[in-house]
Amino acid sequence: MVDLRYLAAGALLPDVIDLPLGSMTVSTGQAWFHTLVVPSLAIVLVLVLTGRRGPARKAWMAVGVGMMFHLLLDGMWATREVFFWPLFGWDFPAGPDGSWAAMWDRALADPWRWVREAAGIGYLVWLWIAYELADPSRRRHLLATGRLDASSGPVSE
DSSP states (O other): OOOHHHHHHHHHHHHHHHHHHHHHHTSSSOSGGGSSHHHHHHHHHHHHHSOSSSHHHHHHHHHHHHHHHHHHHHTGGGSHHHHTTTTTOSSOOOOSOOSHHHHHHHHHHOHHHHHHHHHHHHHHHHHHHHTTTTSHHHHHHHHHHSSOOTTSSTTOO
């Protein structure tokens, strides 16, 4: 099984890095970590630096997979200059205005963004209910092991 802590960290990493850094340099929140290059390099580094098998390889590979999931769910393939960087040039496309207020305006103006966000929140709510994460011991188990407790949830029935 995959350690969900590493998977979640990888899924959040592109925004954690690119939102502040990309906003200061290219006036968008989509820069290096939203390209195919960075997650691919991360996965190759894991393969090169970890042993052939073992928990370290599996855990760190989940970071790269989480980054790839982020790109998929962000629909990055639609922005080819970013997704396939540097194939279409070394510069990232500049946004109309790099201020945080303008970014919020653009985010609020995109209804599909909110549909995707609502679907993600709905899935997290379903996980919370299905795996009984309101129980503190189950949350502690998840945080300590990176795994959902198999004694509950949809597969245990």
